[in-house]
Amino acid sequence: MSSPSFIPRVLTVAGSDPSGGAGIQADLKAFSALGGYGASVITALTAQNTQGVRGVHPVPAAFIAQQLEAVLDDIRLDAVKIGMVASLEVAEVIAEALRARRPRWIVLDPVMVAKSGDVLVDDAGIRAVRDVLVPLADVITPNLPEAAVLLDAPTPTTTAEMASLVKPLTALGAPYALLKGGHLKGEQCSDLLATPARYEWLSALRVATHNLHGTGCSLSSAIAATLARLPAASTDADAVAAIGKAKRWLHAALEASERLNVGQGCGPVHHFHAWW
Template sequence: MSNITATPNTATPITASTPIVLTIAGSDSGGGAGIQADIKAISATGCYACSVITAITAQNTLGVSAIFPIPLEYVEKQLDAVFTDLNVVAVKVGMLADCDIIKIVAAKIKQYQPAFLVVDPVMIATSGDLLLQESAISILKSELLPLADLITPNLPEGAALIGSEVPDNEADMLKMITGLRQLGSKAILLKGGHLEHDENSNDLLIFPEDVHHLTAKRIQTRNTHGTGCTLSSAIASYLAQGHDLLRAVQLGKQYISQAIAHADELDIGKGHGPVHHFFSGHADVS
């Protein structure tokens, strides 16, 4: 197992040859997570963002009060509209809401075959609200996760995917590796952010044959809304720019660390506020 420390760095300006990244996710009316966070992160890290909205949420920094899944026909029309016109290099998938939406997204990924697929298996919001129907988890595991180059579960999501207890220490995280590998994705980024008693935020990047340990200093702030969406979108952006998976994850972790570090510069809402996606005007990372 290798140890990698994420340190802040900077990136390339947007040009005419900017790679295109598609986010397929739910909309957050509060602007801190979901499609809105994805578009901000993809743009800030140097790619062009397009989107397919799978659900509309009534949401703010205090929680989620309603979820309305987009009718399946209109999810499919959005997917076809984007893929038949835009040269999508990487796809990030977030909130999918129900079984039928998961199935159509998986079918369209197979049909159009983008170069990279990053799946953030969104099930639980920062506020604790359930964002994925429990009946849909098995469909997610059978239909979509095996297509992914990377999945990015946090500890509760990873535990839900493999039917284990939620880890409360890094030793328990390591015990999850075998089960997570059996999900069929090419790689898994198991995020340790929920281990709040640890001084650092430690993640495991799990490949079929080895595991990389990525660490960054834990930043004390309550403004962490949308961190998972932001990280997975940044990784998809760096993959689209030609970085290999390990480097894309390193850069994504550097970016989210800085976005969290600058989160308190914003004053948004009364609950868990968003991270600062544009912390340096144009957030360059290289």
């Protein structure tokens, strides 16, 4: 096991959410809550809150490259989480930088579909995620609509249909795929984890809350933070345990979200539920 004094260094490459519940802000909170030091590279500025997105201002690819270079020149990273990437140019900039100085773990949250069901990126953006970033990643964390977009397939409506997507997902190139089943109905919220060695269902009782803002960002960042703590000689079972720990942390953050009372729409999860 890693030394108690070890503090992993984790980078998020994603957009900014001024309301603090999603994007870069949620990522940094998740890293900190799980004992990591967080750094960030901002890919877009957004005007949003708990009620919706009002505007998006993309950061030029050249400046994203400059941010990445500045961080990688100075900090030895243990893990990177990548969030929404809307263009091929930005995907290639990220991939080039991380191939040159690759951390042990890269977690990709392929944010492509809004909670409303609207696809957020064009065909070029979808290809950029699927062809450039998925093969770069160690872990991908799509929800059901995102997995359907990646595979150009119908969105699953049952656990059996959900399970049928896992093999094609891993064939895209990432050795670990956590397919999130939150869009399905029922008391249980079940995610399906595919690893190089096995498939495993990770299930929990569904939390009755509207505070779902930033859940995908927070879970993928929690996974990056827990994987970053693993020793170099870690096993497949260690990785599965780390991902399971991240899911349990998010479940507790959802259960505690009502304590925050933030915003008039879909509020954020309580990242620091174990602390305050």
